[in-house]
Amino acid sequence: MIDQATEERIKALIDQAESPREKAVDVMFILQRHYGYLSDTALEEGAALLGLTPLELEELATFYDFIYRRPVGRYVIHACDGVVCWMFHASGIFSYLCERLGVEPGEVTPDGLFTVLPTSCLGDCHHAPSMLINGRFYGSLTPDKVDRVLDELRREASGPVPRR
Numbered sequence: 001m002i003d004q005a006t007e008e009r010i011k012a013l014i015d016q017a018e019s020p021r022e023k024a025v026d027v028m029f030i031l032q033r034h035y036g037y038l039s040d041t042a043l044e045e046g047a048a049l050l051g052l053t054p055l056e057l058e059e060l061a062t063f064y065d066f067i068y069r070r071p072v073g074r075y076v077i078h079a080c081d082g083v084v085c086w087m088f089h090a091s092g093i094f095s096y097l098c099e100r101l102g103v104e105p106g107e108v109t110p111d112g113l114f115t116v117l118p119t120s121c122l123g124d125c126h127h128a129p130s131m132l133i134n135g136r137f138y139g140s141l142t143p144d145k146v147d148r149v150l151d152e153l154r155r156e157a158s159g160p161v162p163r164r
């Protein structure tokens with residue numbers, strides 16, 4: 001259940017809109033930050049605040065690659081499978097990521113650190129193949145570069161927890 005401050009923040013956001021539905025994505029992101037993913041509880045709370053049914057909000061949630069309906073790792077790796085990246089062997093990079101981390105797409109690694117998801121064009125085509133991890137782009141990927149990025153993130157994760 002969300003705390004009062006979060007609920008008030010969401011209500012204030014909705015009040016700014018002509019129609020509550022306009023703020024549905026923003027509301028889902030707030031709830032996702034709160035819960036770590038858009039859980040069923042979050043979906044129901046968000047729908048109630050927006051005046052939508054949970055099914056209506058679910059339809060919007062499943063449309064967006066960056067709304068997670070299942071628990072995800074601390075680092076969500078959005079590996080591009082758009083046309084340009086595909087031409088630069090993105091499918092090989094995607095398979096390599098899953099193999100190195102020992103997960104299927106959407107699963108969380110046992111250490112809780114990583115989830116790998118396929119994503120449509122990230123707008124980083126000039127660095128194909130590309131991936132986006134927690135807001136950071138990594139392009140011109142090769143298996144070696146993927147290994148370096150994963151090592152870097154593991155080192156980062158062993159340090160202090162960053163503020164969200």
Ligand code: FES
Pocket residue numbers: 080081082083084085086120121122123124125126128129130
């Ligand atoms: S196709 Fe991959 S970033 Fe555009």
